[in-house]
Ligand code: HEM
């Protein structure tokens with residue numbers, strides 16, 4: 001199939017950047033989206049334009065590492081639900097289509113080069129409270145600490161977040177509430193995370209604000225694009241846990 | 254660890270804290286709107302019912318009640334506007350660079366115009382207060398109740414206030430935008446206060462739409478009925494016959510004190 005690509009090119013962080021147009025020729029239908037970009041890059045390298053290939057992030061190419069990004073036709077990870085960019089296949093497009101490819105955009109995710117963004121703000125949020133302070137000895141026996149099934153399931157659902165940042169990219173306000181909500185809920189729901197719940201929520205939310213992410217306006221764009229289908233329930237829980245922790249901080253501890 | 258004052262500052266300066274302020278003040282304002290609408294609908298019960306209600310509001314707690322309510326609402330509105338403007342500016346800054354190819358998956362139109370609908374509501378609220386509370390128009394300010402000349406004729410004022418085409422048209426636009434604001438806002442309260450989940454999502458949406466529709470009909474039926482003369486100001490009408498009818502009708506709604514007055518009035522009409 002033949003396609004027209006409108007790709008964001010930006011030489012470095014301070015470059016203004018702009019859209020460049022590429023003709024992607026003879027793309028096999030069975031190729032993945034990233035393989036399609038690999039083919040276009042081969043064509044760029046083989047040509048004599050002297051142009052650099054298109055830079056983009058990727059690692060596992062099987063939907064588990066959270067490294068691939070890309071806004072495809074305005075939607076992070078494409079309009080297909082519950083998958084990452086590396087899991088998008090070209091059979092979802094038609095011969096002759098024009099495809100817009102842009103980096104995830106947010107003040108807190110500055111562009112490094114072309115389609116690569118710096119998402120280390122997420123790491124700093126995790127470092128602020130997305131952990132538990134216990135000795136990590138050998139794993140304890142599975143049944144020595146009973147956990148209700150519903151809570152274990154909810155925690156597991158939240159733990160599915162791969163930290164890709166699509167929620168931020170899709171949000172009209174570049175808010176990181178779905179990510180932070182998922183990371184906080186994952187630990188807050190379990191007995192191991194419970195003792196540090198208040199401190200965790202306050203620190204993570206404060207770090208999130210300091211990084212320059214926006215505020216949630218309850219439009220649920222994040223939920224719609226999340227490759228792991230994290231529910232906006234985790235945002236409601238984060239709001240609730242934050243309110244409780246803030247009151248306790250003010251009057252109790 | 255922190256002093257309560259510092260905690261309050263941290264709360265106000267946090268994204269979630271400000272959102273909670275928006276939700277709580279929004280909830281208060283919605284509660285006020287429901288009460289205000291119910292009270293206004295007394296227009297359809299006649300002049301005495303509406304004017305008695307207005308008199309009651311002004312004499313609550315020896316006249317202090319209305320000021321407690323007014324100040325409370327003003328504080329809620331100011332906090333709501335301050336926090337939403339600050340949040341909106343912050344949100345714009347967080348997404349400085351726009352996408353060349355924008356797309357929206359599921360955010361409603363109403364949710365995307367909250368700041369604009371809010372600012373138009375604000376302009377409307379100011380106009381509405383100058384119009385019917387401060388009464389900058391002397392014609393509306395000097396209207397004694399024909400049945401009880403000692404008090405203001407709210408009933409006549411409302412009907413007169415909606416005579417021109419511009420005022421009812423502005424009300425129509427502003428209240429429709431208010432309802433657009435609330436179609437997103439009411440459901441939002443639950444999420445912001447942490448009370449929404451996948452299980453309750455459907456019922457919250459339904460409740461939000463129901464309250465919004467109720468407010469739209471309840472508020473607009475008044476200017477529309479007045480403009481299209483579905484309710485007419487019989488008290489100021491010229492024929493004694495109609496007036497007599499009104500007065501006789503209205504005694505049913507009047508508390509004892511007014512009944513004497515109505516009887517006197519009826520006598521006057523008979524003359
Ligand atoms: C009678 C007047 C008003 C009522 C009843 C009302 C009600 C609400 C409610 C219930 C919410 C949702 C709270 C939440 O996010 O959890 C809201 C949000 C909001 N309001 Fe108002 N509001 C009013 C006036 C205004 C005014 C005058 C402004 C002017 C700036 C405004 C701007 C906003 C904005 C920007 C939001 C946030 C939108 C979002 O988070 O998606 N509102 N309002």
Ligand code: SF4
Pocket residue numbers: 160161162163164165166167168178179182225226227228229230
């Ligand atoms: S919540 Fe979903 S979209 Fe956001 S970072 Fe985690 S996996 Fe990605």
Ligand code: FES
Pocket residue numbers: 057058059060061062063064065066067068084085086087
């Ligand atoms: S490359 Fe690892 S999730 Fe896509």
